[in-house]
Amino acid sequence: MKIVHVIASIDPKNGGLQAVAMRLAAAQAATGSEVHLVAYGSVEVHRQVIELGKAIPGFSSVHLHILGTPGRFESLFCFRGRRRLQDLLPGTAFIHIHGVWEPLLLHASKLAGPIPYCVCPAGMLDHWSLAQKRWKKRIALHLCYARMLNRAAFIHVLNVDERRAVEPLGFRAPNVIIPNGVFPEEYEPLPPKALFRTRIGFPENRRYILFLSRLHMKKGLDILAEAFALLAGQHPDIDLVVAGPDDGAEAEFKARIAASGLADRVHMTGPLYGDVKTAALAEAACFCLPSRQEGFSIAILEALACATPVVISDQCHFPEVAKADAGLIVTLDPGDVAEGLDTLLQDRIAAHQMGRNGRQMIFETFTWPAIAELTLQHYEASAYAAPASRRRTRTGFAGLPT
Helix, strand or coil: CEEEEEEEECCHHHCHHHHHHHHHHHHHHCCCCEEEEEEEECHHHHHHHHHHHCCCCCHHHCEEEECECCCHHHHHHCHHHHHHHHHHCCCCCEEEEECCCCHHHHHHHHHCCCCCEEEECCCCCCHHHHHCCHHHHHHHHHHHHHHHHHCCCEEEECCHHHHHHHHHHCCCCCEEECCCCECHHHHCCCCCCHHHHHHHCCCCCCEEEEEECCECHHHCHHHHHHHHHHHHHHCCCEEEEEECCECCCHHHHHHHHHHCCCHHHEEEEECCCHHHHHHHHHHCCEEEECCCCCCCCHHHHHHHHCCCCEEEEHHHCCCHHHHCCCEEEECCCHHHHHHHHHHHHHCHHHHHHHHHHHHHHHHHHCEHHHHHHHHHHHHHHHHHCCCHHHCCCCCCCCCCCC
16 A cells, blocks of 8 residues: 655654654554655754654655755745655555645645545644634634545544544544554663763752653643742752753743742753653653643653653543553642642652553553554545545534634
């Protein structure tokens, strides 16, 4: 089967969507499928993707089509992108579109013609996301993106909560739950824990809470800053490590930390990749993501795969963490986050067992080879069923924020 994945940007700094596209494509290629990945990215990003791909099983078999850095007109009209897609379409059985609000993705859906495709919104259609730049998104949906979603063979949602969020929007395409996952090979064995401490000069005698994600307002860094301020006095041996590229929230976070007088206990590392990132996850006392919105966080999966217990918000939509006793799910209240962190930090034995529970859950339930097989089953089913998307009816907007 020939499969084409389309994502607007493959730059790893943009978050989990890129990691998902790379790993899903790799897992599908490992089944013997001919898999292509089309995306924009600079020469440096292309080199970085190749380097990161060396650690991903099967990624060397994926055909990469990195289109360079788009200028203003290319970003809008996608001349290079459309030409490349047109060249790839002959013989293509299915197109997998990652994301929503990008012209390249829209053009891919238009070029598909009789070729079935799915769209993975990755949380971009839930209530919180639609409330950001609300009117711009309402207009974009009305003019073109609703049609893209209506014409899909299915909408690839990541969990039950995302399906519940998308259903009220009334798109004609069915919603199919396909989660994210990990390759166990990337976490067996784990790299030496000292690798991370050595890289940033972190003291051996101190434990740390790890936040690893883009430094964006939706990730709840302001909430974490307040929670750490509440917690720090009770745990003088604990520091906070914040890893990830700045996406608009770094300055405010630093100001909050400085105001609390805890700057010497907070370590900003920038983005981490490869073994250094895995080592940082593996040695953390716990992982914390008090996010305001997540589709299906790759960082949480990675932390659990490293046997690290997690404290995550209920807006991460990962109830399996509580069911497996792999960590704690808290509200967005800083006091609640602090209490969850305090619970894990006080009882090391219980926290260690939570980490083991999480690793077992991930390796048993959320692995890319199994997820790849699930996607192929849905692709093949789409070839035999007339996609709901071909019913050209107007989409309602009852579920959009008003």
